[in-house]
Amino acid sequence: MSEQTERQTVIREDLARNLERLEDLIASSCRAANRARSEVELVAVSKNHPAEALVAAVELRLRVFGENRVQEFAAKSVELAAAGVRGRMRAHLIGHLQSNKAAKAVEVFDAVDSVDSLRLAERLDEAAGRIGKRLPVLLEIKLSHEESKAGLAPDSTELAELLEKLPSLHNLEAQGLMTIAPLDVPEDETRGCFRALKLLRDRFAVEHPRLNLPVLSMGMSGDFSLAIAEGATRIRVGTALFGMRPGYPK
Ligand SMILES: *Cc1c(COP(=O)(O)O)cnc(C)c1O
Secondary structure (H helix, E strand, O other): OOHHHHHHHHHHHHHHHHHHHHHHHHHHHHHHOOOOHHHOEEEEEOOOOOHHHHHHHHHOOOOEEEEOOHHHHHHHHHHHHHOOOHHHOEEEEOOOOOHHHHHHHHHHOOEEEEEOOHHHHHHHHHHHHHOOOOEEEEEEEOOOOOOOOOOEOOOOHHHHHHHHHHHHOOOEEEEEEEOOOOOOOOHHHHHHHHHHHHHHHHHHHHHOOOOOOOEEEOOOOOOHHHHHHOOOOEEEEOHHHHOOOOOOOO
16 A cells, blocks of 8 residues: 555544544434434534545545635645545635635635625625625624634624625625634533524524524534534534644644
């Protein structure tokens, strides 16, 4: 066996084991919450992992991937295409995006789950329009008070303006909301954050009947069970699938 094939085999075996364990946990979380497994979409967060890891994941039938950097995924995308799997997967941007990189992001990603400003939404809409693409997006909401977190504040005028404007941004398809719960806080605080996202979505459904926001992207490796209990329809799992991110403190 060549070194490369051997490495690919190790990657696939580790991933298969992690995926099986993760699927068991997702299934039991769904059962406990009285929800069907099919209500929860798994986003495999592959940031900082090599294209080989994504190839193995596609072979294990994972279909949706989360990445947080445009350049990093642009490079991997070329490798994925060469390996013949790019057409069998969808890539979602889940990290902060600077408006000046909107055009490149629209080119390489199938969806942007981290729209955190009105300006970014406008730039994405323009860029998508130029290449004739309709881009699914989620609005990232900041529900914790950590300074480091991106996202629109729930009661901000910017969010209100964006919600007003969304129906006229014809190249964007707003599908829902996304949030990142604070790390290392008591469980009830994490839960409170997820619950707040769902309540916010329910409020927007009443206040903005022209919008349809069924997707709630919340929950990561450490807290997806709580997110499923609170109504997550999409969870974003990295470490529990691919292991620790190489060369990256977090
Ligand atoms: C990295 C990341 C994840 C995955 O985190 P894990 O703890 O490794 O599961 C999920 N969502 C976002 C926005 C991320 O940046």
